[in-house]
Amino acid sequence: MGAGDSALARVNPIAKLAVAVLISVTLLLSIDVVSASVALILVCVLLFWSGLDARGFWLRTAPLWLGAPFAGLTTVLYGEDSGTLLASWGFVSITEGSLALGIAIMLRVLAIGLPSIVLFATTDPTDLADGLGQVLHLPARFVLGGLAGLRMVGLFVDDWRALGQARRARGVGDVRMLVRFASQAFALLVLAIRRGSKLATAMEAKGFGSPIERTWARPSTVGRPELVLLLIGASIAAAAITAAVLAGTWEFILA
Numbered sequence: 001m002g003a004g005d006s007a008l009a010r011v012n013p014i015a016k017l018a019v020a021v022l023i024s025v026t027l028l029l030s031i032d033v034v035s036a037s038v039a040l041i042l043v044c045v046l047l048f049w050s051g052l053d054a055r056g057f058w059l060r061t062a063p064l065w066l067g068a069p070f071a072g073l074t075t076v077l078y079g080e081d082s083g084t085l086l087a088s089w090g091f092v093s094i095t096e097g098s099l100a101l102g103i104a105i106m107l108r109v110l111a112i113g114l115p116s117i118v119l120f121a122t123t124d125p126t127d128l129a130d131g132l133g134q135v136l137h138l139p140a141r142f143v144l145g146g147l148a149g150l151r152m153v154g155l156f157v158d159d160w161r162a163l164g165q166a167r168r169a170r171g172v173g174d175v176r177m178l179v180r181f182a183s184q185a186f187a188l189l190v191l192a193i194r195r196g197s198k199l200a201t202a203m204e205a206k207g208f209g210s211p212i213e214r215t216w217a218r219p220s221t222v223g224r225p226e227l228v229l230l231l232i233g234a235s236i237a238a239a240a241i242t243a244a245v246l247a248g249t250w251e252f253i254l255a
Contacts, residue, residue, distance in 0.1 A: 008122045009124075013127050013128040014131040014136060015230055016123060019233030020115055020120075022234060027112055028253075030253060031101065031105065033103055033249065034240075035240040035241060036110075036111050050122055068109040071109050072105050072106030072109075075102035080098065081098055082097025125150045127218075128147075130219075130220035131220045134219065140213075163191075164184060167184065
């Protein structure tokens with residue numbers, strides 16, 4: 001079963017967005033290991049129903065697995081010191097407090113990022129636009145413009161590859177890596193701006209910017225599957241808070 005045939009893929013994208021926001025806001029209320037660990041474990045269980053295969057899962061979440069440890073390590077090395085001093089090298093010091101905070105930050109990044117990435121990996125951009133326009137009643141011009149831009153994101157990879165091949169064919173692709181990357185990135189930016197301008201002109205010519213109320217080809221509805229997903233998200237958030245409060249680690253960051 002692919003991601004497009006999974007149970008999550010058939011849920012309205014607005015419900016997925018609500019669950020991702022709910023879990024994220026809950027985990028941002030406190031920075032402690034217990035709530036982040038509980039949320040991460042429950043989220044990982046939920047991901048079994050995403051329909052993503054192992055390769056697709058690791059490819060989509062690879063930046064998160066690389067960024068989360070880095071965020072935790074930075075906090076461990078340069079975070080606020082508290083508790084027993086464990087190690088010290090010049091301006092860098094590691095204490096029990098900074099170590100616990102670093103682990104909590106790393107787990108929190110994973111617990112917030114994983115459901116967001118996987119939930120929207122099972123979402124078709126057109127379905128998301130339908131939900132934003134029909135369920136949340138956002139302005140059609142904003143929704144359609146966002147959908148058009150989102151559809152263009154997939155072309156960036158092809159454009160980057162084509163630019164690299166063209167530069168190598170002209171003999172200018174073998175310079176220093178940083179210089180080559182900066183030059184190619186600027187070329188991609190110019191290409192994206194030109195394409196965006198042409199797309200905006202074409203959409204305006206076809207009447208997408210008209211103030212007349214639009215109709216939608218495919219209805220976007222909210223029913224039992226969306227309610228079930230919302231209840232699961234709320235249960236994950238409640239379980240994380242309850243576990244942290246019972247363990248005595250919950251610290252409201254605004255207190």
